[in-house]
Amino acid sequence: MEHSKPSSAESPDESPPRRTFLVRVTAGIAALIGVMVGVPVVGYTILPALRRRELGWADAGPVSTLPIGIPQEREIVLTVADGWKKTTTKKTVWVVKDEAGTVTVYSPICPHLGCGYRWMEGERRFVCPCHNSVFLLDGTVVAGPAPRPLDTLPFKLERGRLFVQYKEFKAGAAKKIEL
Ligand code: FES
Structure with a gap:
């Protein structure tokens, strides 16, 4: 009985790099969302709290x-x-x-x-x-x-x-x- 060779799309050798790539893209998107959410949060909540003293005239x-x-x-x-x-x-x-x-x-x-x-x-x-x-x-x-x-x-x-x-x-x- 003749066994057919797996096609290149199904090759077990190529799956880990592709998975790694998808993990990296997902992590990148998550980091970008974190920055987009985090910057306004820092701007609106933490920075005003740090500006305790306003030296006016x-x-x-x-x-x-x-x-x-x-x-x-x-x-x-x-x-x-x-x-x-x-x-x-x-x-x-x-x-x-x-x-x-x-x-x-x-x-x-x-x-x-x-x-x-x-x-x-x-x-x-x-x-x-x-x-x-x-x-x-x-x-x-x-x-x-x-x-x-x-x-x-x-x-x-x-x-x-x-x-x-x-x-x-x-x-x-x-x-x-x-x-
Ligand atoms: S506080 Fe001590 S002399 Fe003024």
Whole structure:
């Protein structure tokens, strides 16, 4: 009895490569679908959550009403984006205008351990009540454990108003390190 040879289409030698090819194509399509679905998911859910801080310019009021040589505490309202949620918080900053009209804005946080300090007009000094750090009008430390001068904040003047970029810095460090 004569056995016919299998045709080339049925050859067992060619089936594994074809199967491998189909597996690869299927895996490629699945990966492509994964990317197409994954990119928007990352864009809409994960990235906004990572963008927790949006540093905008907060309006700190008119410049013309700042007294010369006497620090003024100004209130600002910050809008912070935390993922999908937007919240507003109130902060204060200390603003100094000197005789030449030069403006300096200080963070309200003591660089020692983060307490709030105040301007004592009688002593012409900023004083922190927590551990008695004392600072001059230009922010220099003259007493107490504060390891660096008062932290200055970026600001800009627009149409007669002061706009401040609120930032926080590492407490207790000798250098100003932004958080
Ligand atoms: S926190 Fe201001 S002196 Fe310690």
